[in-house]
Amino acid sequence: MSDRLVAAWQASPLASLSHWQLVAVAAVVFPAIAVLLNVIDQLLLPKKPSLPPHVFHLFPWIGSAVVYGMDPYHFFESCREKYGDVYTFTLLGRNMTVALGPKGSNLIFNGRITEVSAEDAYTHLTTPVFGKDVVYDVPNAVLMEQKKFVKAGLSVDNFRIYVGQIVDEVTKFATQDEAFVELQNGSTEGSVDIFKTMCEVTILTASRTLQGQEVRDSLDKTFADLYHDLDGGFIPLNFAIPNLPIPSNFRRDKAQKAMSDFYMQIIEQRRKSQVGSKDGRHDMIEALMDQSYKNGRKLGDREIAHIMIALLMAGQHTSSATGSWAMLRLASRPEIIERLYAEQKEVYDDGAGGLRELDYDIQKNSVPLLDAVVRETLRLHPPIHSIMRKVKTDIAVPASLASPQSHTSAASLAANKKTDAGYVIPKDYYVMAAPGVSQTDPKIWKDPASFNPDRWMGKGELEPEEQGETVDYGWGAISSGANSPYLPFGAGRHRCIGEQFAYLQLGTILATFVRRYSWKLATRFPDPDYNSMIVLPKAPNNRIILKERS
Structure with missing residues (x-):
């Protein structure tokens, strides 16, 4: 089996590449694979219905860091139009669940110390x-x-x-x-x-x-x-x-x-x-x-x-x-x-x-x-x-906050089925x-x-x-x-x-x-x-x- 692998490698175009050329190919191929798997995970694999909607992003770990960092308020509002007042986005490897509006602020600022920690x-x-x-x-x-x-x-x-x-x-x-x-x-x-x-x-x-x-x-x-x-x-x-x-x-x-x-x-x-x-x-x-x-x-x-x-x-x-x-x-x-x-x-x-x-x-x-x-x-x-x-500890989001709000677009309302119950933030x-x-x-x-x-x-x-x-x-x-x-x-x-x-x-x-x-x-x-x-x-x-x- 090993002889076949060696023969296959020698017959492949990669065998003629230098060490640094192989590194360059890997630097392109592996990120591309990571992006592809990340997209598949978001679009095709099933998600827990209790989770808040997740903002789509191409790059794993980085997530929405660039668009969020350039103009946070534009990011908040554009996501609000798609997902409602509660949604999650990836920020440098962390899952960030945003809760907007006065009810969202209340959920976070008055959260129990057993549930949320500023420290x-x-x-x-x-x-x-x-x-x-x-x-x-x-x-x-x-x-x-x-x-x-x-x-x-x-x-x-x-x-x-x-x-x-x-x-x-x-x-x-x-x-x-x-x-x-x-x-x-x-x-x-x-x-x-x-x-x-x-x-x-x-x-x-x-x-x-x-x-x-x-x-x-x-x-x-x-x-x-x-x-x-x-x-x-x-x-x-x-x-x-x-x-x-x-x-x-x-x-x-x-x-x-x-x-x-x-x-x-x-x-x-x-x-x-x-x-x-x-x-x-x-x-x-x-x-x-x-x-x-x-x-x-x-x-x-x-x-x-x-x-x-x-x-x-x-x-x-x-x-x-x-x-x-x-x-x-x-x-x-x-x-x-x-x-x-x-x-x-x-x-x-x-x-x-x-x-x-x-x-x-x-x-x-x-x-x-x-x-x-x-x-x-x-x-x-x-x-x-x-x-x-x-x-x-897991936080239950009230249904009144989890439901898409009046400022949410009609298309995203149809796509978002979470209108009869709240979310759970893990x-x-x-x-x-x-x-x-x-x-x-x-x-x-x-x-x-x-x-x-x-x-x-x-x-x-x-x-x-x-x-x-x-x-x-x-x-x-x-x-x-x-x-x-x-x-x-x-x-x-x-x-x-x-x-x-x-x-x-x-x-x-x-x-x-x-x-x-x-x-x-x-x-x-x-x-x-x-x-x-x-x-x-x-x-x-x-x-x-x-x-x-x-």
């Missing part, structure tokens, strides 16, 4: 950046206690102090940055990269307030390089294949240790000084240094350091992105900038033709247009387009929510693609506070209303704890800019850039033209 979905991406023993590197119960510790630092008393500190940092930036100095004669216009500006302003204001004076004083090139290298760990590849031995991960790990040691030095020095909270500090480090777990164990200094890194990295990305989009949206509607300026003059009139200093209570309660601008920006530009959980799948889809749904919002802050004024299309009952997961009562079509900060136990600080920071930065400048777009409004984990305005159309007020 299992994100730990391999976040832990190398944030550090061990915090956030998604701990059991959910411990994470809830850590969020309670953080909330202790997000007090109203601290917020009242933060307003002045934020104004001071923005003002200093505007009087010292080279691009802004040229605008100070009141008649010159200047073009600035607003994303770069907001990145710098965001880290300056966050370090002055939450991070502490020592961090603010250390914002030099060395710190910037550490931040950049640490930020390099947030790449989609690390979600698919954790801890690859690649240069960016080596830099990430080195930067993580250096940043952790940097915070440890601050904490150690504070403990040596024995001043404690009586020193008058109002930052997060001071709040965390006195915290203890329910079992009596003190929050460790290394844990504090890693929580501070998590706050720095997560807050910087989302706030700088949202601030950039807000400035760009306002640049596309200069008349709203002037209305914001009129609002400032009305509520802060000092009686002598000037403006009083910004005040926390007024900012929170008496500037409805400014608040509406922030809300409308977050509606159109939620920082994160996809929020994931890993499935721990263990080890991932589930994915996309609140941004609901936030621009024409069935919910009038003219959803337009930037219209007035929709939030008075009794608008949606009252954001009317989101159902509240629940306390251990760090304070929050809305349980994951059924809301407006969830820019998520919902449930993993709702962003920095929500109120984000509103404060963004509102104060915008108010300070409105008081100093008018502005307009330098070019057309930018498209979204989905190449990073956060949705950013795509260069080079992220520039605005500023002019200082008289």
Whole structure:
């Protein structure tokens, strides 16, 4: 038999090929076979009727990664037309079941901890950046206690102090940055990269307030390089294949240790000084240094350091992105900038033709247009387009969510027979929510693609506070209303704890800019850039033209 095989091989055309030619043939043939088998598996082999429909894809393992990564929202909507609100797609070897609409968000955000896990979905991406023993590197119960510790630092008393500190940092930036100095004669216009500006302003204001004076004083090139290298760990590849031995991960790990040691030095020095909270500090480090777990164990200094890194990295990305989009949206509607300026003059009139200093209570309660601008920006530009959980036990999808929806095409309705019962999402799948889809749904919002802050004024299309009952997961009562079509900060136990600080920071930065400048777009409004984990305005159309007020 072996002689026949040898003879057959010698008679075949392949026998005359060189080694490298054979490798080239294999490089073409084997992928082609893999694609063919993948197509056969999807089209011809029977599937469990309880599974959600699976998005067709040519390439195994890769799946729909390319089309999803290019424009997630277009991908979500096009699949929704074919399959309804619940469907599964392959993403770099993982089965991702998407659940769209308010009911889909509720299924994922309010899922039981026995069913879905954020920790299992994100730990391999976040832990190398944030550090061990915090956030998604701990059991959910411990994470809830850590969020309670953080909330202790997000007090109203601290917020009242933060307003002045934020104004001071923005003002200093505007009087010292080279691009802004040229605008100070009141008649010159200047073009600035607003994303770069907001990145710098965001880290300056966050370090002055939450991070502490020592961090603010250390914002030099060395710190910037550490931040950049640490930020390099947030790449989609690390979600698919954790801890690859690649240069960016080596830099990430080195930067993580250096940043952790940097915070440890601050904490150690504070403990040596024995001043404690009586020193008058109002930052997060001071709040965390006195915290203890329910079992009596003190929050460790290394844990504090890693929580501070998590706050720095997560807050910087989302706030700088949202601030950039807000400035760009306002640049596309200069008349709203002037209305914001009129609002400032009305509520802060000092009686002598000037403006009083910004005040926390007024900012929170008496500037409805400014608040509406922030809300409308977050509606159109939620920082994160996809929020994931890993499935721990099979999840039953209600029939009302599993059935094809009214926006599903007639052809796919006929093809999809799952109209009388729900689906079952199997263990080890991932589930994915996309609140941004609901936030621009024409069935919910009038003219959803337009930037219209007035929709939030008075009794608008949606009252954001009317989101159902509240629940306390251990760090304070929050809305349980994951059924809301407006969830820019998520919902449930993993709702962003920095929500109120984000509103404060963004509102104060915008108010300070409105008081100093008018502005307009330098070019057309930018498209979204989905190449990073956060949705950013795509260069080079992220520039605005500023002019200082008289």
